[in-house]
Amino acid sequence: MNKTELIDAIAADAEISKVGAQRVLDSVINQVVKAVTKDDTVQLIGFGSFSAGKRAARVGRNPRTGEEIKIAAAKTVKFAAGKGFKDTVNKKKK
Template sequence: MRKPELAAAVAEETGLSKSKAQEVLNAFTDQISAALAKNEGVTLPGFGSFNVRERSARTGRNPQTGASIQIPASKSVGFKAGKPLREAIK
């Protein structure tokens, strides 16, 4: 399911117009992005939690040449599904 399809499903479920549901969905994703940018986690009870994960610097290998390369430290977004979501997909 892509974002327009999700917005249409939200509109149908809530009785909102599709454009209003799209605005709500955009606001929702913007708020999650803003919280993660501030290194704060976002928890949605019954669904899951988003958090920032830090990867330390490490030595990797170029698969074409076999040469060692330094991979710098980075941050990524992690998601952990809540128990009701895990149960729903079983």
């Protein structure tokens, strides 16, 4: 499912216009990005949590030449699925 298909599904499910659904989805995404950028955690009970993480600097290898390269430290984004989401995904089909 891509963003357009998600907007269509939200609009149909919530019985709102596609433009309204797109504005809501864009707003949710923007708010999550802002919060995680500030090192806050966004926790949506039953769905999951978005948070910032840190990746330490390390030495890697260029796969083409085998030469050692330095990989800089970086911030990363983590998503941990909530229990309700995991349970739904793992529900056995009968």
